[in-house]
Amino acid sequence: MTQIDSFKAAQTVLVTGGAGYIGSHAVLALLDSGWKVAVVDNLVTGFRWAVPDAVAFYEGDIADGDLLARIIAEQNIGAILHFAGSIVVPESVSDPLKYYSNNTVKSRALIEAAVTGGVKHFIFSSTAATYGTPENDGPISETTPQRPINPYGTSKLMTEWMLRDVAAAHDFNYCALRYFNVAGADPRTRSGQSTAGATHLIKVAVEAALGKRDHVAVFGTDFDTADGTGVRDYIHVSDLADAHVLALRALIEAPQKSHFLNCGYGHGYSVLEVLDAVDRVTNMKIERRISGRRAGDPASLTADNRAIRERFGWMPAFDDLDSIVIHALGWERKLTQMDR
Template structure:
């Protein structure tokens, strides 16, 4: 059985929907940002907290856990600056409680949902796993701390782990049963679609004078189902003994500008967006795109969904009005 921590959240719930096709799954989530309705009915659901050792003991003593997938981080960059304690408490301290429980029950396979925010503002066009990590906010630092903990746990306790770093998860499941629903919403694609549905008055584009082809920032977007596939491949690599420790970027290798995203949303929906040009935001790099060559060569993963595919699936989900 696989334990998915944070399996009621956006990315976690999409992973669970794919994982239950081949494995028994137990989901642990405190529903602080996740949704009970998003958890596939074939999975066992436990409402609890990864920082609560009693909740963890109950799961590990009841089920035979082969591996743990961890999606239960707080992930708002701005909030992490205002309230760093929340991020270090949940993303680091609570994760240590989870790892200690795994050690107690001799479960040593760990797949960690990390972030390309660990790189900070890189000076390279294409981010590889060799790019220097230099996070610029508590969120990125909290994720990098856990990555460093995993290195030490592997050496000292024989843990096996795979770290997956990525930027912008987007899109929705092909069934439109689950999709992206955050409060507040901070991600570009759902914000644009909400405006096209009349739920927002306008869309703000922060900066149009960057050193990019159309002057707007370029970012890496990956369909959430592509991310789910990567996590399953990582799990299989650990359980089969193909890998014991590894860190991989998950990127589309291209990057899409803010203007391209908005125009593609307009194309998919047949609606025109109300766009307001605004000043640059402090700390926004012109381009953040990750290379996935390493995971392609080692595990055979690459992004399959185009930007249009991503937006079409998200639009189908938004039209449901969930």
């Protein structure tokens, strides 16, 4: 029996924030691959219906040490995939203490619970925002200096540092996956971005296409990019979920190794290019309103993804902007039906 088979037979993967957007897709990817899964989520931004019935669900906060100890013991947790946290960059600028609490202090409590409970593998939902504004226009590699320009990025970087130090001191390994811009939805419409008032561009644009918003704001047209609008590397959420499954396998098979890896496609699209894609897919024209730049927004962020491809054999299945938009639109239509 392989290490992976032994783990699957005896242990469970705990997904924090598993009722949220990215976490729920990771749960689906794990289940599709034969892993046993448990979820803890406080349901502040997540949805109970997003967690399949076959998954053990605990409503609560990751800073609740007693709850975490009970989950780890009851479910025989062998690995944690940590998605719970706050993610809105402008909000982090206006309310930094919320981000240092939710993303840093509570992550510290979760890591402590993992070490105390004997959990040996930890995958962390990090972000390209830890890099800040790159010094050149090329794709960002994992060796690019991490100089975050907003509290969101800093709060995530501090957790990366904690994981590094804990792995050096304990029988524990980790993978920090630095996400670029996550978008799209499960192609089978089992889950998608469901949070009201979401700020993700593709989510906002498909809401506008379905009449849920009357326009899309374009924040800044004076960036140093081809059309003046911000450029981002959009990664399909299902490809990102697959990267987590591959990371979990790698941690179990080589328990002395830890990783920090970019998750993106290696190329980007501007805000206007994304809106053009939504217009193209829907055969309609979304109203665009030009606004000033948001605090903390760099001009361009794209990933050098060679490391995750080479180390984990990651092969994205949905590296196509129109496909991402089509899947996001399909989920948005399903949400409309669910609300009736």
